[in-house]
Amino acid sequence: MPETLNRSSEFLRRVMATETGKKLARCFACGTCSSGCPVHAQKPEFDPRKIIRMTLLGLEDNLLKSKEIWMCSTCYTCRERCPQEVGCAEIIIELRNIAAEMGYTPEAFKMQMEALRKFGRVYEIEDFDNKKRAKMGLSELETKARIEPLIPEKEER
Ligand code: SF4
Ligand code: SF4
Structure with missing residues (x-):
């Protein structure tokens, strides 16, 4: 075959x-x-x-x-x-x-994964986001805060 x-x-x-x-x-x-x-x-x-x-x-x-x-x-x-x-x-x-x-994950998804690992969100909160939140009457979120990873780093075998 x-x-x-x-x-x-x-x-x-x-x-x-x-x-x-x-x-x-x-x-x-x-x-x-x-x-x-x-x-x-x-x-x-x-x-x-x-x-x-x-x-x-x-x-x-x-x-x-x-x-x-x-x-x-x-x-x-x-x-x-x-x-x-x-x-x-x-x-x-x-x-x-x-x-x-097989390593074919698109770059954009890898970046989202990395942001999720680092910040607990798929994107980093900036001042710009907080201004938009304030306009909508929402509370301010911490910017660039290192939140404990929700997903542990993959252990090396
Ligand atoms: S709906 Fe899509 S997956 Fe389902 S039988 Fe039809 S073509 Fe196939
Ligand atoms: S976008 Fe929705 S409807 Fe389209 S393939 Fe994905 S799950 Fe199915």
Whole structure:
């Protein structure tokens, strides 16, 4: 068996081993997920049906290196509407997990993760934010405060 086919099979096996992945083969490409997806409505290049199809075809590299898998807002509309209960949202999360393990996480997400680790928020509070908060009658937040990390640093093995 050619190596690429072996690799693709391995990738598909991993996705299908997850609780949601077990239902992946149920997809009959009806497109209900895409038609109800709010991200697809704004950015047609993001297409959950296409992502499911590409996964079933084992197109690992095209999926894991794509920016599309990071565009899902995890609203779960597709999951609610899929007649086959495929669960596109969870499949996309699993694809992200694999992509992250392989070092394909986009820079913007890495920066958000770092901010969350350092500040307990996905962005740093600046004076500018406090001015906006004051206008809305909200209390002032500490700026540039080092809040104890909510997520511990990953231990080296
Ligand atoms: S709604 Fe479900 S069955 Fe239809 S294309 Fe999307 S994943 Fe496949
Ligand atoms: S969970 Fe993601 S793929 Fe599904 S409808 Fe929402 S944005 Fe679209």
